[in-house]
Amino acid sequence: MKAHLLQPPDNPRLLTDHLIDGIEISMGDALPSGGVDVLIGGRVTEADLAASPNLRTIIIPWAGPPEPLINLVRAHPPLTLHNLHHNDITTAEMAVALLMSAAKFIPMQDHRLHQGDWTPRYQPSGSALVYGKTALILGYGAIGRHAGRMLTGMGSHVIGVKRTPSTGDAAPGVEIHPQGSLRLLLPRANFLIITAPLTLETRGLIGSTEMQLLPKGAILVNVGRGLIVDQAALYDALISGHLRAAGLDVWWNYPTDEASRTHTLPSNFPHHELPNLVMTPHRGGEIDEREPHRYAALAELLNAAARGEPIPNRVNLELGY
DSSP, rough: OEESSOOOOSTHHHTTTTTOOTOOOOOOOOOOOOOOOOEEEESOHHHHTTTTTTTTTEEEESSSSHHHHHHHHHHHSTTTEEETTHHHHHHHHHHHHHHHHHHHHHHHHHHHHHTTOOGGGGGGGOOOTTTOOEEESSTTTTHHHHHHHHHHTTTTTEEEESOOOGGGOOOOEEEEEEEHHHHHHGGSEEEEEEEOOTTTTTTTTTTTTHHHHTTTTTTEEEEGGGBBOOOHHHHHHHHHHHEEEEESSSSSSOOOGOOOGGGGOOSSSGGGGGEEEEEEEEEEOOOOHHHHHHHHHHHHHHHHHHTTTTSBBOHHHHOOO
């Protein structure tokens, strides 16, 4: 089996040391003459497909499938598209970290004490208890399940919401419901944690109606995609106090080039001015061990393909994840 990685790691052995015999791997911008069976990259072009007449599989070396790539694969059946789940646990940890930081107002207190200001110690804290509360996880897939296990371990009750629940999702202390029940479940949620992918069904799913269905004092956390949440509705809910706080790792605006990385506000509204919002720059999957995890996960997919087994993590092209 021939496979090609468009953007190789600095140390190719991160991948090659995990591959079984029978895989011929090449790397770089240019595809080898004659093409390949498996192409690895998130920005595959029509030219790449034309250069690989025997291509049968594309693997995205991260989780979220880019919409242009989904459309490209749709136009070229029977190509299949697969992604990696190597950062599920780290993203789940970020979701729980944001929840705890928002619930306890840790960033604000940290900032004040760095300036020698102890006044938060002598004021009403506004902090929320996580133990015994209900967390609704929107997108109860791999990331959501990891977050759910962490929260049940902390004494929270978890409600998992996903498009198509299955019996394998059941776990002690966890309820599972279909996405169509979301509005009925929101009034029960002390915390709304979004781990869902961005699809036609989830784009703008959490708007002003959904915000108001949450109990007053609820906390929203988003590590899925920014466009799942209406930014105006979230701003209004935070500034009015209907939401106690929020923690966001995903946004609506991103830098468009290297020069804009130092002066791009992540929202069209002044979210950055809100003291009850914890902000991180889309780093949920980032850890020191990220690249070894990524290429070990990639090797698992390539090894399965080389053995003639079903390749894991196939993307549903109609649903977009």
